Amino acid sequence: MARTKVFDEQQxxxxxxxxxxxxxxxxxxxxxxxxxxxxxxxxLYDTYGDKHSLFxxxxxxxxxxxxxxxxxxxxxxxxxEAYIRSLFEFVKTEALDENHSRGxxxxxxxxxxAPFDREVATIVNSIMHDFEDAVCRAVRKGQDExxxxxxxxxxxxxxxxxxxxxxxxxxxxxxxxxxxxDDIVNVCLSALKN
Amino acid sequence: MARTKVFDEQQxxxxxxxxxxxxxxxxxxxxxxxxxxxxxxxxLYDTYGDKHSLFxxxxxxxxxxxxxxxxxxxxxxxxxEAYIRSLFEFVKTEALDENHSRGxxxxxxxxxxAPFDREVATIVNSIMHDFEDAVCRAVRKGQDExxxxxxxxxxxxxxxxxxxxxxxxxxxxxxxxxxxxDDIVNVCLSALKN
DNA sequence: CTTCATACGGAACATTCATTCCGTTATTCT
DNA sequence: AGAATAACGGAATGAATGTTCCGTATGAAG
Numbered sequence: 442m443a444r445t446k447v448f449d450e451q452q453x454x455x456x457x458x459x460x461x462x463x464x465x466x467x468x469x470x471x472x473x474x475x476x477x478x479x480x481x482x483x484x485l486y487d488t489y490g491d492k493h494s495l496f497x498x499x500x501x502x503x504x505x506x507x508x509x510x511x512x513x514x515x516x517x518x519x520x521x522e523a524y525i526r527s528l529f530e531f532v533k534t535e536a537l538d539e540n541h542s543r544g545x546x547x548x549x550x551x552x553x554x555a556p557f558d559r560e561v562a563t564i565v566n567s568i569m570h571d572f573e574d575a576v577c578r579a580v581r582k583g584q585d586e587x588x589x590x591x592x593x594x595x596x597x598x599x600x601x602x603x604x605x606x607x608x609x610x611x612x613x614x615x616x617x618x619x620x621x622x623d624d625i626v627n628v629c630l631s632a633l634k635n
Numbered sequence: 636m637a638r639t640k641v642f643d644e645q646q647x648x649x650x651x652x653x654x655x656x657x658x659x660x661x662x663x664x665x666x667x668x669x670x671x672x673x674x675x676x677x678x679l680y681d682t683y684g685d686k687h688s689l690f691x692x693x694x695x696x697x698x699x700x701x702x703x704x705x706x707x708x709x710x711x712x713x714x715x716e717a718y719i720r721s722l723f724e725f726v727k728t729e730a731l732d733e734n735h736s737r738g739x740x741x742x743x744x745x746x747x748x749a750p751f752d753r754e755v756a757t758i759v760n761s762i763m764h765d766f767e768d769a770v771c772r773a774v775r776k777g778q779d780e781x782x783x784x785x786x787x788x789x790x791x792x793x794x795x796x797x798x799x800x801x802x803x804x805x806x807x808x809x810x811x812x813x814x815x816x817d818d819i820v821n822v823c824l825s826a827l828k829n
Numbered sequence: 830c831t832t833c834a835t836a837c838g839g840a841a842c843a844t845t846c847a848t849t850c851c852g853t854t855a856t857t858c859t
Numbered sequence: 860a861g862a863a864t865a866a867c868g869g870a871a872t873g874a875a876t877g878t879t880c881c882g883t884a885t886g887a888a889g
């Protein structure tokens with residue numbers, strides 16, 4: 442019936458995600474998108490609607506690519522401590538690899554948009570809580586096995602760990618030294634063990 | 636010789652600080668500034684230069700108003716634990732009072748601008764480190780008094796505490812429940828005591 | 830091979846952006 | 860009181876914003 446798209450929709454969505462992730466919503470212009478995605482204006486708007494819709498799809502893409510695996514792994518991990526440590530290591534590795542620190546797309550969006558954009562706030566909130574739930578499952582398992590402290594409910598410890606992860610995503614933006622990372626991770630993990 | 640300003644320069648700078656703090660740099664337009672500051676365009680540009688210069692001055696204003704006191708208090712506080720707890724309480728109080736969660740102007744600016752704006756990055760970095768140093772002094776005093784753990788260097792614990800504070804400023808943006816706050820603060824403080 | 834719906838490139842759109850300019854007003858100093 | 864200077868209000872600037880529109884190219888279906 443009709444001409445076929447010459448670009449891969451998911452692949453281009455990936456590029457959009459990375460653009461928004463790196464520069465944020467407001468600082469990424471339609472022109473940036475046209476140049477960054479490598480498709481024309483009309484294809485952009487025909488395929489993804491407007492800029493805001495594209496951003497929302499980018500958020501969902503981020504969840505699929507970057508969150509879902511880590512969340513589902515929490516239920517099956519044999520070693521809760523290693524799992525939680527791996528979450529920190531992941532943040533650290535990403536921070537040290539990148540020349541420009543993108544941080545976390547969810548954290549960036551929460552700070553930039555959540556207070557004024559209900560749609561973004563809802564998505565971010567949902568993803569953040571899913572992630573916290575995952576941490577909570579791992580913490581509970583660790584408590585059951587006796588390797589984590591039972592001085593606090595699993596939920597409290599999960600909130601604590603998740604909060605520290607969010608903090609690192611901020612610290613990365615102005616100080617990505619390896620030493621600071623290790624310090625913070627070590628203290629966090631030892632807090633789980635008392 | 637000349638006509639006197641009809642507005643108070645510091646007072647208007649305060650309003651600018653609050654605008655940028657609440658909405659960020661990119662989302663605050665020149666029009667928003669004119670309306671929010673209550674002065675005309677020409678007065679705005681004559682007095683503060685351009686938008687970016689005004690933003691930089693707002694950052695410094697924030698430091699003076701919101702950081703310096705807390706930093707200098709760290710050296711003289713008789714009770715380091717109460718001091719650190721008060722830092723958390725301050726974040727909590729601010730979060731619960733505000734209808735819209737502004738979070739921390741420094742954190743917001745770090746996330747929105749630091750990776751691309753060297754001038755902002757330098758200022759934020761300097762303020763953040765001053766604050767961390769303050770926490771470090773309090774931690775060291777607590778260690779000297781034997782109320783905090785000596786398992787980690789004061790610097791490591793300070794980084795940990797400061798990181799948790801940054802995390803809270805993010806968490807605030809999508810979940811400002813009192814319970815989550817208390818959970819996080821309690822675990823953080825108990826981590827200092829082992 | 831023709832048909833036809835759709836992808837495409839790029840010009841065009843109104844709006845908003847940050848910034849400048851100018852004529853007027855007001856205040857301080859002589 | 861008068862001259863000099865700076866603040867002021869508001870219109871005007873050009874560039875950039877997000878979005879739409881249109882003519883052409885393309886490829887699947889009949």
